[in-house]
Amino acid sequence: MSDTLSPPEVLRLTGHPVRWRLLNELARSDLQVRELTALVGQKQSLTSYHLGQLRTGGLVTMRRSSADKRDTYYSLDLAACRTLLMQAGAALHPGLRLIPAAPPPPQVGSAPLRVLFLCTGNSSRSQMAEALLRHLAGPRAEAASAGSAPKPLHPDAIRVMHERGLDMSAHHPKHLGEFTGRRFDRVITLCDRVREVCPELPGAPETTHWSLPDPAAPDQGGYPAFVRTADDLTTRIRFLLHTLSV
Known part of the structure; x- marks a missing residue:
């Protein structure tokens, strides 16, 4: 044949x-x-x-x-x-020959979906995801981020987002305890450690895990790791947009 x-x-x-x-x-x-x-x-x-x-x-x-x-x-x-x-x-x-569909437009009068991104330090991955979702989703979603053990925002996270036209200079790390009383529609964990300690949040939000390495880890290779993380998050969030109304 x-x-x-x-x-x-x-x-x-x-x-x-x-x-x-x-x-x-x-x-x-x-x-x-x-x-x-x-x-x-x-x-x-x-x-x-x-x-x-x-x-x-x-x-x-x-x-x-x-x-x-x-x-x-x-x-x-x-x-x-x-x-x-x-x-x-x-x-x-x-x-x-299939053509990728554009994300559905927001429904008139519908409330934006509330999405919380979590990682351990809230210093790079979750902050980048928050900025990207705000930018790419527009009025369809409200994004927030937090960490189980917050530490200062990593300068390379700010740099890689700046190169994509997004300003994170005013962002600051937050502890996930600040959000235990708030309702979210989706909670997305970005590191394997925080997945194990994530508390139950009100309203039983849909939970998703994206297993991403910490770009700031010594074995990740410095700034190129932040570029890879930003690229990975951009791809995942673009696909996430197709499910926001589901």
């Missing part, structure tokens, strides 16, 4: 029921393998096998937890997934 008649690899990868379920769970949050095993109702060995298939296919990435190096977090690469599915449609017929 010629290559032109062979289905794109992404269809084989996504077409398996277990892998499709894994992708659905990872589209909502970064998760550990034991969590995914419980969610899909399979043995851990089988879950790990399918995660390996998705990693080989470029749909899923993994990184060691910064809270416990014995744990591993898996993430769905939404940008890669979109590209591969777009290519699959175009391979069948030019008329099926």
Whole structure:
């Protein structure tokens, strides 16, 4: 059979029921393998096998937890997934060449969704996410950020946002205890340590975890790590905008 008649690899990868379920769970949050095993109702060995298939296919990435190096977090690469599915449609017929949809406009009269970003120090990742969501969402969302052990805002976080046209010079670190009495629609943890200590907030907000390394950590390589973090957050938040009204 010629290559032109062979289905794109992404269809084989996504077409398996277990892998499709894994992708659905990872589209909502970064998760550990034991969590995914419980969610899909399979043995851990089988879950790990399918995660390996998705990693080989470029749909899923993994990184060691910064809270416990014995744990591993898996993430769905939404940008890669979109590209591969777009290519699959175009391979069948030019008329099926998918065009990324724009985020839905805010509904008239609807209240903005309240989103809280959390990390340990509230010195870089969560502050950057707060600034990016405010900029990209406009009236659709209200963003805030906090940390479990706040420390001064990192100058490279201010610098990388300034290079994107966003001024964080007036931002200041906040303790997550300041928000325990406030209601949020979504709470997004950005580091593995704070995920474990995040208190329950009023109203049972939807929770999501984005397992991002601390760009200020000595082993991350200095300022380029802040650029990578800003790029990753920008991609994730652009995809988040499509779910704000869901």
